[in-house]
Amino acid sequence: MPAPADYAELVARVAAASTAEGLTLTRRPIDELGLDLLRVDVAAQTADAARVGLFAGVHGDEPAGVAAALEFLEERRWTRHPSVAFSVFPCLNPTGFTLGTRENADGVDINRQYDRDDTPETRTLRAMVKHDAFDAFIDAHEDPDEDGFYVYAFLEDPAWHPSIVQAVAERGPVTGKAEVDETPVEAGLISVGEGRTQAEAFQEYMQGGDWPLPFYLYSRGMRSGMTTETPGQIDLATRVAMQHAARARLLELLAAARRKGA
Numbered sequence: 530m531p532a533p534a535d536y537a538e539l540v541a542r543v544a545a546a547s548t549a550e551g552l553t554l555t556r557r558p559i560d561e562l563g564l565d566l567l568r569v570d571v572a573a574q575t576a577d578a579a580r581v582g583l584f585a586g587v588h589g590d591e592p593a594g595v596a597a598a599l600e601f602l603e604e605r606r607w608t609r610h611p612s613v614a615f616s617v618f619p620c621l622n623p624t625g626f627t628l629g630t631r632e633n634a635d636g637v638d639i640n641r642q643y644d645r646d647d648t649p650e651t652r653t654l655r656a657m658v659k660h661d662a663f664d665a666f667i668d669a670h671e672d673p674d675e676d677g678f679y680v681y682a683f684l685e686d687p688a689w690h691p692s693i694v695q696a697v698a699e700r701g702p703v704t705g706k707a708e709v710d711e712t713p714v715e716a717g718l719i720s721v722g723e724g725r726t727q728a729e730a731f732q733e734y735m736q737g738g739d740w741p742l743p744f745y746l747y748s749r750g751m752r753s754g755m756t757t758e759t760p761g762q763i764d765l766a767t768r769v770a771m772q773h774a775a776r777a778r779l780l781e782l783l784a785a786a787r788r789k790g791a
């Protein structure tokens with residue numbers, strides 16, 4: 530099915546997909562907006578399952594993550610990962626998605642607001658994940674200016690990072706650039722730079738305030754995640770396939786690691 534044209538269509542399709550057994554849809558009203566933020570919980574088929582949070586659509590002009598999250602539900606892709614319990618947040622910026630803008634309808638970049646409750650969308654999301662402790666999470670983004678994929682990855686095992694890029698490369702182009710947004714990138718992986726650890730880099734970024742979502746989750750103890758950036762300059766279907774590939778590879782690696790550790 531094509532990507533949803535607006536938030537109303539997304540809500541209707543998520544609600545329809547969530548009637549499947551094992552799925553629970555939560556709709557939480559966003560103050561002042563007259564719209565609900567959506568969360569779909571997918572029960573695992575096994576005990577001591579991994580808990581994975583899937584987030585998309587914090588920027589309204591980055592539709593591939595939203596479309597991929599919707600397909601994940603509609604195509605029952607979760608059935609391929611029976612040892613994972615999912616919490617899916619298919620669209621974090623409802624008004625921006627409908628308008629096709631990075632910011633929400635008030636002109637606010639929500640993804641610089643997650644350190645506080647000032648913005649209705651971030652206030653709602655922060656409340657919705659208050660009791661969560663995801664073992665891994667994905668924040669699905671796109672870079673509208675780019676023609677190749679890259680990823681901000683800080684997963685529990687750094688060896689997973691190149692494997693995820695490799696899986697994406699089988700579906701579409703990965704950036705060959707050495708720098709994106711004034712940040713060094715190596716083979717599609719955003720680097721924190723020489724001479725400091727990931728944790729040190731995070732501390733430094735977070736002290737600056739204006740947090741994107743991953744910093745909020747990190748501050749809550751969820752320290753394994755990635756932000757996927759599919760390239761907005763290529764066709765949408767390929768970008769959606771690339772988002773699926775990144776997620777699927779992470780889930781395979783996570784499941785394998787847990788089997789080994791069990």
Ligand SMILES: [Zn+2]
Pocket residue numbers: 587588591670671
């Ligand atoms: Zn974005």
